[in-house]
Every structure is written in structure tokens, then in C-alpha cells.
Amino acid sequence: MLQIDCPWCGMREEMEFSYGGQAHVAYPKDPHAVSDEDWAQYLFMRDNPKGLFLERWVHSQGCRRWFNVERHTVTHEITAVYKPGEPPPAAKP
């Protein structure tokens, strides 16, 4: 079981959290203007890397707030936890 460091509550067990999939998938600015292909990209297509992955979690049994995690999909090691609106670790200067 993962140990996840909620940015608001601290280290808790994975069972308190729910998974939200890939992070930073932005809602199209004008949904009426996108083509069917672009809509499918937004709605269904996802990165699925073997390695570091930026993903969303929600502390559903705790503070019920969303946040982002950088985690390795083979070792499961969590290398960063950051709040919504903050840039992902690689994007930091």
C-alpha cells in the first residue's frame, strides 16, 4: 500500500485516497470549437508511461481536497507532491 503525503493533512495510507488519473489535462477553452478528434484526445486519450507519471489524487476519507503527485509507475516511489495550481516538479526553474 502506498503512503501518500497529503499537502494538507500529512502522511496517510493509500486507502484514505481516491485516484484521479493523469494530471494537467486541461478542459478545452472553447468546447464547441474543437473537432471530434481533439475532443477524443481531451476525453479519452491519456499518457500511460512506464516511468515517472504526474497524477491526481483526492483525500476522500480526509480533507477531501485534490492535489497532484509525481510517482514512478514501476517502483511506485513518490518523488513529489504539490497543490493544484502549482507547477509540476520538472517545470520548476
Place this chain on the structure above:
Amino acid sequence: MQRFSFANLVRNSLSGHAHWKPFWRDAAPKQKYDAIIVGGGGHGLATAYYLAKNHGITNVAVLEKGWIGGGNTGRNTTIIRSNYLWNESGALYEHSLKLWEGLNEDLNINLMFSQRGVINLAHNQADVRESIRRVEANRLNGIDGEWLTPEQVKEFCPIIDISRTARYPVLGATLQRRGGTARHDTVAWGFARAADNLGVDIIQNCEVTGILREGGRVTGVRTTRGTIMAEKIGVVAAGHTSVVAAMADIRLPLQSHPLQALVSEPIKPIHPCVVMSNAVHVYLSQSDKGELVIGAGIDTFNSYSQRGSFHVIEHQMAALIELFPIFSRVRMLRTWGGIVDVCPDASPIVSKTPVKGLFLNCGWGTGGFKATPGSGWVFAHTIATGEPHPLNAAFALDRFSSGALIDEHGAAAVAH
């Protein structure tokens, strides 16, 4: 191919079983093939077999990064059924079930295919309505299905607890009598042996590291055992399909998750069928060796680790004991995990791609084993002719932009 027969068995037993031949040649990669299959699991081997048998394309290589039978083909719970809701899925899985029914003879091997019946339990009114609807839909599609009352469930599977005071009481079940199990390792070995016999090269320890393209079409693959050229490439890499597709700049709607299963110590025959329950979430059969074979759920997060979390197993055991109090003191022997490629609509993708000559067979998620022969059949057709077989036309990649999804979350049986 050394055929299995009574005479052959007698002859070999008299000579101390020292002269049986290997099932397939340990082939080294040639420089060029007519077609390459990436992934030597059941689906990939079945594809190669039907390419050779149905379409006469025998200059084929199956590239497997590990060993035959080491991936999901050897890690699943071996359940076979075709009771899916929608016409498209029903037709595809039923075609597969019909192939299973003649596969022992076709591959000349004993797959231990056992049509012992598959029960899907209903635990609440929504389950009941959904289940009866599915039985009726199946029957309209010519797929056998029955609705059982709790008493009939008890008659079919005497060890199940149907008491009304259970936390999740059994309100009935669907039954597909033609459903059952088969021995998964032998399925991989049987297809490998039969494909090899028709001239297919099965190349193990050969990982694909790149896909070569020229002017929008594939020309070959880079592998850990050198570059291999081919104008047709079929990717059947299950949980690693996203990784391979990314080599050709194709983005897929797949997410890879660990799916766990476990077996108990061997016990005397006690469980006569396959029982699945969506609501309580357990699926159970008993192998011919006597082990209870139990499937767990997927871990919610993306992973390639072939290893699941312990709390998933714990949840699984709670569900098992809820339904079968008799197993409360059975000890579990082994647990393991496989990486499954889950699609948003719980249906597979068997499709052409934007890259000419590159084909995909993936997204079988938590329930691909049952489809092994049918999947190979239609994918071989797709690769050989360049166009989908009528049975897999609806399972194209473009359904995610057209919106024609095939939502099988109800019949897929494992919560996605």
C-alpha cells in the same frame, strides 16, 4: 509436429518418455518477415497461428520480450464465457467460445477445457434488472443464458450462502452453461506449438525497442536482438501496448493497472462451477489440481510493476468469506499480479492505426483470456487483408472520436 495420440503415448511411455520433442523451435530472428507480431501471449500466438492457417501467411515472427506463458496468459483466472450485453461484444466473444469448443482437436493438445458453467450473482434490485436484461439480450443473440432463483443457485453451487440475512443476499444469478475454464499455460503452449508447426518463428527474449517508419508506413522494428524488417506489424502487448504504440507516436485511451489473483492450497473437489459477483466482487473456480482460483480487483493507480497492493487481496478474502463461509479456514498459497490495459468502455481495440501496416490488438483489460482464439482469428484477418473482420469492425480506434463506444462495464465483471 509430434502429434499427441494414444499410440504415441504408449510408444513414448515404453521408452521412458525420453524422446518427446520440444513444442517449438528456439528460433533466431531472420532479417525480414512478411509480418511481425509484437507480444507472444495467447492473443499474439493465436494471431500468428490463424495468419498461417487461415490466410497462408507463414513467414511470420512472434517477438516476446520474456518467455512464452510468462505474461498475462499465465497469470489470469482462466474463465471463459460469452455472456456480454451488446451485439458487437456478444458476436465477438461467442465466436471465440465456439472456437474454444473445437480447439483441443484443432491444436491437437488437451487444453483441459471444461464447460462447467459460469454463474454471475445478483445482490440487489439493480443487479437483478441488469442481469435479466443481459440474459434476454444474450438469448436474442443466440448465446445460451438462464436466470436462476436463489434456490436454483444453491442447487447448482451447493456451498454458496444464500441466506436472506447475509449482508449482500443472493437474489438470483445468470448462468451460462457453456462457460467454464481452460488450462491457461497449455493454451499458450498449444498455440505456439501449432503456429511453429506451420512455419512461424517464435522468438523469445526479444524486446521491441523501436518501430521503424518511412513515409507514414511501418518498415520494421528495432529489438534487443537486432533490427527486423516487415511491412505488417501487429502489436498485441497487453499492459505494455501504450509503451510500444508510443514508439510510433500513437496515443491510446489505455491505462495500465495491476490485476491480482491468488490460489489456495489444494483441497478435495468442492466447487463445481465458476462463480462471479460484481457487487461483492469476487470470482472463484476450482482447478483440476484442487486449488481454489480466486480473482481480485485492480489497483486503482497506473502501474507496470506486476505486483498489486495487499489491501486489495484483503478486500478479496472478505468478499470470498461473505459468499462462502465454508472457506474461512482455507489457507492461501500464492498471489501474483499481471499488468492489464484498461479501456474507458471496457471493450477491446482491434484496429488499424494512422500508421499504414501497423495494427493494434489491445484494451482487453481484465478479461482477455476468454477471447484468445477469437481475438487471434479477427486480428489475423485484419493484418492479412488490411481491413477489419466484420466481427471487429466496431472495435476500431476511431470509436473514441465517433462516440460509438461499446460500454461493457456491466458484463466485464471486474470493477474498472
